[in-house]
Amino acid sequence: MEKQTYTVGERVEKLCAVCEEERGHVVVSVTKRGQISRVSCPKCGTRSTFKSGKSTSGPRASAQPGAPYDWTRTYRTGQTMLHPTYGMGEVTAVIEPQKIDVLFSDRMRRLIHARTALAPAVASA
Ligand SMILES: [Zn+2]
Incomplete structure (x- = not known):
């Protein structure tokens, strides 16, 4: 996967938990590696942590492997x-x-x- 870097002020699509809508959030802080750490919802102003696209949570398994x-x-x-x-x-x-x-x-x-x-x-x- 291509490594994408971000800068403060950019917009990213994210689901706002307060608005319960997916909308463009403003990046308010990034890590040293250019990964988004916090975003702000332009509508309600809620700041939330941003989880990068890595989807480690597949379908929830009801039993542990093995x-x-x-x-x-x-x-x-x-x-x-x-x-x-x-x-x-x-x-x-x-x-x-x-x-x-x-x-x-x-x-x-x-x-x-x-x-x-x-x-x-x-x-x-
Ligand atoms: Zn919101």
């Missing part, structure tokens, strides 16, 4: 888990809202997930 398998958690395709019996596995597909296919080192297994401890599987029919 965390122990927990059937009360909700897994997504691509997440990994450590099963007490089968070892490390990766979710390859969500079959049903509460069933997942997990590929372990030896073979694929179907596991349950997204079950709540207070509401065990009960036939609702």
Whole structure:
């Protein structure tokens, strides 16, 4: 990615938390490297910190990678888990809202997930 530098007085698009609108904010301070550190909303005057384009926050994972398998958690395709019996596995597909296919080192297994401890599987029919 190209490194972009800014100077005080420039305008950048940012979502103003007060106006709840994305608008051009005025850069009020920059770091030594030319990265924006603070911006000001021209409408409400709110000063806020500016986070550079680096998006470290992808979709929020409901489980830590490689965390122990927990059937009360909700897994997504691509997440990994450590099963007490089968070892490390990766979710390859969500079959049903509460069933997942997990590929372990030896073979694929179907596991349950997204079950709540207070509401065990009960036939609702
Ligand atoms: Zn504002």
